[in-house]
Amino acid sequence: MNNEEILTNVRRIIGEMCPLGAREAGPDERIMEDLGYDSMAVVELALVLEAEFELEPIEEEQAIDLVTVRDVAELVEHMVSARA
Amino acid sequence: MSVLSAGTDPALLRERWLAALEELFPVPEGYREEVVDRRGALDILRCGDGLLEELVAAGLPCSGPSGAEWFDRYDLFNLALHSGSGASAPETGIRFALRWMGRDPSTWFDERHWDLSVALSCPLPDGCPAGKGDAEEPSWRAALPLPEAFGGRLLELEPPQDGQDALRGSGPDGFTMTARVATRGERRELRSPVLRDIVGEYDRSRWVKLPVELQARPELVLPHGVAPCISVSLDLAARCRDAGFEARTRRGWILGMLDLAHSWLEVVDSDGRVKAVDPVFGLLSGHADAPHPDFRRACSGSFFNRLLPSSHEADQPLFRHRCGGAEHAPATRTTVRTAPREGA
Numbered sequence: 001m002n003n004e005e006i007l008t009n010v011r012r013i014i015g016e017m018c019p020l021g022a023r024e025a026g027p028d029e030r031i032m033e034d035l036g037y038d039s040m041a042v043v044e045l046a047l048v049l050e051a052e053f054e055l056e057p058i059e060e061e062q063a064i065d066l067v068t069v070r071d072v073a074e075l076v077e078h079m080v081s082a083r084a
Numbered sequence: 085m086s087v088l089s090a091g092t093d094p095a096l097l098r099e100r101w102l103a104a105l106e107e108l109f110p111v112p113e114g115y116r117e118e119v120v121d122r123r124g125a126l127d128i129l130r131c132g133d134g135l136l137e138e139l140v141a142a143g144l145p146c147s148g149p150s151g152a153e154w155f156d157r158y159d160l161f162n163l164a165l166h167s168g169s170g171a172s173a174p175e176t177g178i179r180f181a182l183r184w185m186g187r188d189p190s191t192w193f194d195e196r197h198w199d200l201s202v203a204l205s206c207p208l209p210d211g212c213p214a215g216k217g218d219a220e221e222p223s224w225r226a227a228l229p230l231p232e233a234f235g236g237r238l239l240e241l242e243p244p245q246d247g248q249d250a251l252r253g254s255g256p257d258g259f260t261m262t263a264r265v266a267t268r269g270e271r272r273e274l275r276s277p278v279l280r281d282i283v284g285e286y287d288r289s290r291w292v293k294l295p296v297e298l299q300a301r302p303e304l305v306l307p308h309g310v311a312p313c314i315s316v317s318l319d320l321a322a323r324c325r326d327a328g329f330e331a332r333t334r335r336g337w338i339l340g341m342l343d344l345a346h347s348w349l350e351v352v353d354s355d356g357r358v359k360a361v362d363p364v365f366g367l368l369s370g371h372a373d374a375p376h377p378d379f380r381r382a383c384s385g386s387f388f389n390r391l392l393p394s395s396h397e398a399d400q401p402l403f404r405h406r407c408g409g410a411e412h413a414p415a416t417r418t419t420v421r422t423a424p425r426e427g428a
Contacts (some may be wrong), residue, residue, distance in 0.1 A: 039341045040173055043180045060181055060340050065421050 003077050006053075009039045010073040013052060017045055027070040035069075042066065092170065100168040101131055102142055103210040107166060107290075109308040110145045111158050115298040118147045118154040125153075127159045130172050139163075159249075162292040162310075165371065175371070181342045184390060185379050189237035192382065193269035196241070196389050198339050198400035199227065200265065204403055204414040205258040212256040212407040222407035224259035224330040224414065226251040227394035231265045233350075234360070239423075240264040249395060256407070264423050265340065267392060272385035274361070276354040283363055283384050284324045286311050296413075300399040311349040313364040317398035320349040320361060329353075332399030339390050343418040344384075346391065347398035359385040370386065 001009075007027060015025035020036040031037045037045065046058045053076055066072050108284070110116075126136060140146060144163065146153035164172035184191065204224055206212045212222040228252060231238055242262045243251055253259040274280050289311035298305060299314035306315055317333040324331040331351040338344040348362040366383040369375040382388075394402060405414035 039343065040177050043177050043341065046175070046180065057183060060183055061422055063180075064341050 001043075001080065003073075005071040006077050006080065007070070009052070010049070010076055014045065014069050014072065017041070017048065025066065025069050027073070030067055031069060031070050031072065032067075045072070045081055049076055051078060054083075056083070070084060094278060097169055098135060098138070098382070099130075101135055101139060101163075104163055104167040105139055105142055105144055108144075108163050109305075109310045110160065111156050111298065112296060112304070115295045115385065116145070116156045116159075116223075118145075118156050120155045120160060122151070122153055122155075124157075125155045125160055126218045128157070128173050129164050129167075131167070131169065158293055158295060162294075165292070166290060168399050172322075175221045177342055178368070178371045179343075179373055181338075181340050182368065182375070184340075185369045185372045185375040187376065189376060189378050189382065192379075192386070192388050192390070193271055194389060195236070195266055195268045196339075197264065197266050197425055198329065198392070199262070199421045199423045200337065200339070200392065201262045201419045202226065203258060203260045203417040204405060205417075206256070206405060206407060207412050207415045208407070220407065221254050222256045222405070224253040225404040226259070226261045227396040227400070227402045229263045229265055229337075230393045230395050231267050233334065233393035234268060234389075234391065235270055236267040236389075236392075238265055259405075265392060267389045269389040269391075271382060272357065272387065273381075274353055274359055274385045276329070278327050279324065279329065279351060279353060279359075279361070280384065282320065282327065283361055284317055286320075286363040286367070289316075289367065291364055291371070296399075296401060311364055311367060314398045316364050317347040317349050318347070319349075320363075321398075324349065324351050324361075334393050335396040335398050335400060335402060336391055336393040337402075337418075337420075339392055339420050341365055341420070343416065345402055348391075353385070360377065360387050360391075361385065362388075 011025045014031060016022050018035050019041050025035060036056055042063055046063050049055060052057060056079060062075055101123045120149045131134060140153060145159060146155045148154045163176050226350040228245060229238060249292040251261055280292045289309055292312055294312045299312045302315040302319040305312060306319055321331045321333050329351050331349055333347060334349050334350055338346045348360055350358050350360055353359045362383045396402060403414050403416060
């Protein structure tokens with residue numbers, strides 16, 4: 001899966017899980033401030049990303065630094081490439 | 085949605101929930117606030133409507149008519165945490181937040197830099213009462229972050245401390261404290277057998293969350309086999325002092341995703357060194373997926389880099405707000421991020 005596909009899939013997942021209701025999630029939208037995620041929702045998101053992309057466990061310190069949808073995609077890209 | 089609930093036998097799940105309910109220490113009258121509706125309860129428990137119905141029928145405390153009940157949020161959190169369902173919000177959140185407890189012990193003690201921001205707002209439905217001629221100016225107080233207590237450093241603080249024992253602000257628009265801190269830990273062990281015996285007495289208790297005012301009355305809480313951090317810290321301090329040891333309690337923050345305030349004991353051991361004694365952290369590790377086998381032992385003496393000490397004792401609130409002639413616990417929004425290292 002290339003980076004563009006990862007971004008597309010991450011946007012889809014974040015949009016589907018959006019606490020404000022399913023919607024299109026733009027790459028520069030902030031997951032907490034713009035999309036209504038709270039810390040529990042971010043935890044859920046991290047667990048879904050791990051399952052969806054078959055990632056190693058995401059560290060809490062990685063998760064707390066996720067601000068935008070693009071940050072999430074870049075973390076997944078990093079973890080996918082580290083796995084390869 | 086949970087990725088953890090799939091595949092568990094429904095009969096086993098039901099059995100676990102009902103067993104957890106039997107062990108629940110419900111928040112007593114006078115401290116209860118039944119303000120969570122059925123939908124909110126299901127968001128926390130994630131057990132499904134039918135099972136919630138069964139839990140209510142089996143005695144889960146609530147008020148209101150059938151099908152439109154109101155619950156206490158601490159009851160729901162504690163029931164869910166000890167349900168063994170694997171899917172409730174408290175189990176999922178705590179398990180994720182405690183992953184670090186399974187890492188190599190060196191990672192519990194190395195230097196880490198963090199940005200902490202806490203925004204306080206008035207909890208009243210309409211905010212602070214509108215200012216009138218003689219109305220009291222709304223005021224805010226926040227405990228000072230004190231990473232130095234564990235060997236760390238306060239790198240930046242806003243608003244500045246101004247030599248006072250707390251950060252203060254005024255006005256109806258809320259108050260925000262931001263801090264950049266370097267935290268450090270250090271592995272230490274209790275030497276005194278007397279202290280070790282005292283600390284060991286909490287090993288069979290269960291960690292729960294309870295209202296702060298109730299936790300400040302350990303005699304109402306600890307006999308029920310539950311061990312919230314403030315109650316344990318106060319009880320430990322009294323026992324250690326009775327045994328002749330110099331001791332103080334400390335309130336602080338667990339740095340991470342979840343907005344978790346925490347309390348522990350600091351005691352001068354028989355070797356003259358200050359040790360942080362935190363049996364509740366050890367109990368918490370029981371909710372982590374695979375805590376390191378050394379973790380619980382490290383809780384008897386060590387300083388952890390995930391804890392940010394404050395200037396306050398265990399039973400002093402981290403934040404206070406006063407308006408309209410009354411004191412209120414302010415609503416808080418806490419954000420923690422890792423911070424770049426100086427020169428990096």
